Amino acid sequence: MTRILLFNPNTSREVTDLLVEAASPALWSGSTLIPVTAPRGIPYIATRAEAAIASGIVLETxxxxxxxxxxxxxAAFGDPGLGGARELMSVPVIGLAEAAMLSACMLGQRFSIVSFSRALGPWFRECVAMHGLLDRLASIRLLDGAFASLATVQDEKEDLLVDLARSAIEHDGADVIILAGAPLAGLAGRVRDRIPVPVVESVVAAVKQAELLVALNTKKPSAGSFRRPDPKPSIGLSAALERSLLASHSPISPRL
Structure with a gap:
């Protein structure tokens, strides 16, 4: 049994439900999802400041x-807290954006990121840069204007998002489209026949790569940029996070 923690660092439980609904059919029979929604924070992370707030909540959770x-x-497209989580955790940690972009790179030369809010642009571009994939990015195309709710934004904006994806293909040279953002989970499957290039479902890409990393049976590195940090005391943090920060580095043996 592979236990996959699916953590939505947004506080929107409806979005968590969308993620689970999209990911569940792709699971291997020996895998199970453990969905968790952020207990506090932002309903939907869209800016650098909101991502910084979410990063601490990711580590605590x-x-x-x-x-x-x-x-x-x-399970937020900008991967808040991913680097820190990989340092602290003894098991692999997957970022939604990284999984989608790496999958897109295996399907074409250049990908475009399409989403529903212009506020996401700077954060998304910095996420692409963080993962070293700017040379593979054709464009980031975003809708402008309000939407009724996170739970229904993909239904409300479906046709506009398809048009935006087609524009990215025609004008930006995109070989692959990523419909980005946890509230768009499940949309790729509905619209793939309306878009003439591969469309990546981010949460499915993340789940399948999560299963792959467990199957590879690797260990926690004792050297390199993602080794566990040296023990350090703290003040005012959650008991769990304090324990994690104080833990001595000891490589975890592969699962047998």
Missing amino acids: LAEHEGDFDVAII
Whole structure:
């Protein structure tokens, strides 16, 4: 049994439900999802400041659940807290954006990111840069204007998002489209026949890569940029996160 923690760092439970609904059919028979929604924070992370707030909540939540999962997915497209989580956790951690972009790179030369809010643009571009994929990015195309709710934005904006994807293909040279953002989970499957290039479903890409990393049966590095940090005391943090920060580095043996 592979236990996959699917952590939505947004506080919107409706979005968590969308993620689970989109990911569940893709699971191997020996895998199970453990969905968790952020207990506090922002309903939908869209800016650098909101991502910075979410990063601490990501670390706290993963520390609180440590030992209950074999691999974790940070299910927000900008991957808040991903680097820190990989340092602290003894098991693999997957970022939604990284999984989608790496999958897109295996399907074409250049990908475009399409989403529903212009506010996401700077954060998304910095996320692409963080993962070293700017040379593979054709464009980031975003809708402008209000929407009724996160739970229904993909239904409300479906036709506009398809048009935006087609524009990215025609004008930006995109070989692959990523419909980005947790509230768009499940939309790729509905619209793939209306878009003439591959469309990546981010949460499915993350789940399948999570299963792959568990199957590879690797260990926690004792050297390199993602080794566990040296123990350090703290003040005012959650008990779980404090324990994680104080833990001595000890490589975890592969699962048998």
